[in-house]
Amino acid sequence: MSSSNLLFFSLTLLIITLSPIPNFASPSLEEANALLKWKASLEIPKNSLLSSWIPLPLNSSASVPCTSWFGVVCNSDGSIQKLNLTSSGLMGTLHQFPFSLLHNLVHFDLSVNNFFGPIPPEIHLLSKLVYLDFSLNKFSGVIPPEIGNLHQLTFLYLSLNNISGSIPSSLGDLTSLNVLYLFRNYLSGPIPIEFGNLKSLTDLAVNENQLNGSIPSSLGDLTSLNVLYLYHNYLTGPIPIELGNLKSLTRLDVSFNILSGSIPLSLANLSNLQLLYLDWNKLSGPIPIELGNLKSLTYLQVAVNQLNGSIPSSLGNLTSLNVLYLHTNQLSGLIPTEIGKLKSLTHLSVRGNQLSGFIPSSLGDLTSLILLYMHNNELAGPIPSELGKLKSLTDFQVNNNQISGSLLPEFGNLTQLRRLNLS
Ligand SMILES: *[C@@H]1O[C@H](CO)[C@@H](O)[C@H](O)[C@H]1NC(C)=O
Numbered sequence: 001m002s003s004s005n006l007l008f009f010s011l012t013l014l015i016i017t018l019s020p021i022p023n024f025a026s027p028s029l030e031e032a033n034a035l036l037k038w039k040a041s042l043e044i045p046k047n048s049l050l051s052s053w054i055p056l057p058l059n060s061s062a063s064v065p066c067t068s069w070f071g072v073v074c075n076s077d078g079s080i081q082k083l084n085l086t087s088s089g090l091m092g093t094l095h096q097f098p099f100s101l102l103h104n105l106v107h108f109d110l111s112v113n114n115f116f117g118p119i120p121p122e123i124h125l126l127s128k129l130v131y132l133d134f135s136l137n138k139f140s141g142v143i144p145p146e147i148g149n150l151h152q153l154t155f156l157y158l159s160l161n162n163i164s165g166s167i168p169s170s171l172g173d174l175t176s177l178n179v180l181y182l183f184r185n186y187l188s189g190p191i192p193i194e195f196g197n198l199k200s201l202t203d204l205a206v207n208e209n210q211l212n213g214s215i216p217s218s219l220g221d222l223t224s225l226n227v228l229y230l231y232h233n234y235l236t237g238p239i240p241i242e243l244g245n246l247k248s249l250t251r252l253d254v255s256f257n258i259l260s261g262s263i264p265l266s267l268a269n270l271s272n273l274q275l276l277y278l279d280w281n282k283l284s285g286p287i288p289i290e291l292g293n294l295k296s297l298t299y300l301q302v303a304v305n306q307l308n309g310s311i312p313s314s315l316g317n318l319t320s321l322n323v324l325y326l327h328t329n330q331l332s333g334l335i336p337t338e339i340g341k342l343k344s345l346t347h348l349s350v351r352g353n354q355l356s357g358f359i360p361s362s363l364g365d366l367t368s369l370i371l372l373y374m375h376n377n378e379l380a381g382p383i384p385s386e387l388g389k390l391k392s393l394t395d396f397q398v399n400n401n402q403i404s405g406s407l408l409p410e411f412g413n414l415t416q417l418r419r420l421n422l423s
């Protein structure tokens with residue numbers, strides 16, 4: 001080192017030493033320079049706030065990235081703790097990302113950008129990560145099994161990407177997880193049995209993938225779950241009885257799969273359920289009378305299955321229901337009068353069954369109804385004049401039944417009606 005350089009070096013040291021923020025030591029400089037290398041590999045929109053990420057002059061305070069770089073937060077030692085680049089219009093890969101340097105990263109958010117390419121296995125080097133959000137990008141390749149080493153992870157969002165392959169069973173080691181979102185990818189293969197270890201999970205969403213195999217009964221161990229979304233996959237086999245253990249569940253959606261067997265009675269124990277979607281499967285047998293216990297339900301959809309037997313009158317106890325879809329099954333018998341107690345109902349569809357008897361006049365009490373589908377059944381008799389009270393109705397279809405009599409003048413008051421099919 002020349003003497004002038006030495007002098008400069010000593011001065012720099014002095015400046016750093018005398019800096020008013022004594023805790024900022026060198027780590028952030030090293031980390032920041034590594035981030036700059038990564039930045040150089042990215043496509044960044046003009047006027048991006050990332051322009052605050054500037055090469056640091058030698059005499060600069062080491063705290064610069066901590067205090068003036070967009071999306072960067074440091075810990076008290078001046079090491080980068082949080083990187084939040086959500087919705088920044090960034091495009092690029094993680095090939096140059098300094099996984100091996102950012103040991104202290106706790107919060108990592110790249111959501112809503114155009115990142116592509118694989119998620120490198122080196123991600124496991126970020127061993128203090130609590131929050132990882134890569135959702136809404138174009139990441140592809142597989143979920144690296146090494147993610148299972150991030151034992152502090154509480155939030156893992158990989159949804160809305162182009163990720164394929166099967167879900168690594170190592171995700172079952174992430175026992176601190178509260179939220180696991182893998183929805184809208186191209187994941188295939190089974191839901192790992194090991195998910196049953198994720199006892200702190202409140203939200204599990206693997207919907208809109210290509211998962212197959214059966215729903216593991218171990219999911220019944222996830223007793224903190226509020227939300228379980230398995231819809232739009234290729235899941236087969238029965239709905240496990242054990243799901244009835246998930247007492248905190250408010251939303252259960254297994255629709256659009258190939259599930260078979262009957263609706264387990266145990267579901268009637270899910271007293272906090274607000275949303276129950278079992279539609280578009282191959283479920284058979286009856287609608288359990290016990291579903292009438294689910295007093296919090298606002299959405300009950302069991303349409304497009306092979307359910308038979310009659311509509312239980314107990315459904316009339318579900319007075320919070322907004323939507324009741326029972327259509328396209330093999331339901332027979334009468335429409336229960338008790339359905340008229342569902343005063344909050346806006347959508348009622350029983351079309352495409354084998355329902356018979358008269359249309360109950362109590363349906364005239366469903367004054368919030370917007371949609372009423374009863375077509376393609378074996379209903380008989382006149383349309384009750386009480387239906388003239390359904391002032392909000394816009395879509396009413398009862399065609400393909402054995403309806404007799406002519407349309408009553410009361411229907412002149414249904415001014416919202418846009419579609420009426422009685423043929
Ligand atoms: C660092 O050096 C530049 C010139 O190279 C000077 O303009 C600037 O004021 C210096 N900054 C500090 C914090 O000393």
Ligand SMILES: *[C@@H]1O[C@H](CO)[C@@H](O)[C@H](O)[C@H]1NC(C)=O
Pocket residue numbers: 084085086109
């Ligand atoms: C991340 O950054 C966005 C804006 O860029 C901000 O709205 C959001 O609150 C930040 N998240 C956290 C956890 O700091």
Ligand SMILES: *[C@@H]1O[C@H](CO)[C@@H](O)[C@H](O)[C@H]1NC(C)=O
Pocket residue numbers: 116138140141162164
């Ligand atoms: C998504 O991944 C597939 C391979 O799995 C690849 O062929 C395709 O180009 C990717 N699409 C995008 C938008 O990255």
Ligand SMILES: *[C@@H]1O[C@H](CO)[C@@H](O)[C@H](O)[C@H]1NC(C)=O
Pocket residue numbers: 188189212213214
């Ligand atoms: C799941 O799909 C894969 C092909 O993607 C197939 O090899 C496997 O046998 C399927 N498993 C089940 C249980 O259907």
Ligand SMILES: *[C@@H]1O[C@H](CO)[C@@H](O)[C@H](O)[C@H]1NC(C)=O
Pocket residue numbers: 244265266267269
């Ligand atoms: C519902 O829960 C109760 C008490 O936890 C239990 O005894 C009963 O067997 C459950 N019912 C069903 C159908 O699983």
Ligand SMILES: *[C@@H]1O[C@H](CO)[C@@H](O)[C@H](O)[C@H]1NC(C)=O
Pocket residue numbers: 284285308309310
């Ligand atoms: C419902 O279908 C099953 C076969 O899936 C049959 O055994 C049963 O008798 C049917 N029940 C009624 C009420 O039609």
Ligand SMILES: *[C@@H]1O[C@H](CO)[C@@H](O)[C@H](O)[C@H]1NC(C)=O
Pocket residue numbers: 292313314315316317338
């Ligand atoms: C539920 O409905 C059934 C049949 O309509 C009725 O007998 C029963 O008393 C109702 N139970 C409650 C708790 O409201």
Ligand SMILES: *[C@@H]1O[C@H](CO)[C@@H](O)[C@H](O)[C@H]1NC(C)=O
Pocket residue numbers: 388409410411412413
């Ligand atoms: C239409 O509604 C008005 C008031 O809402 C009522 O007086 C009248 O009788 C109704 N007409 C028919 C045909 O029901």
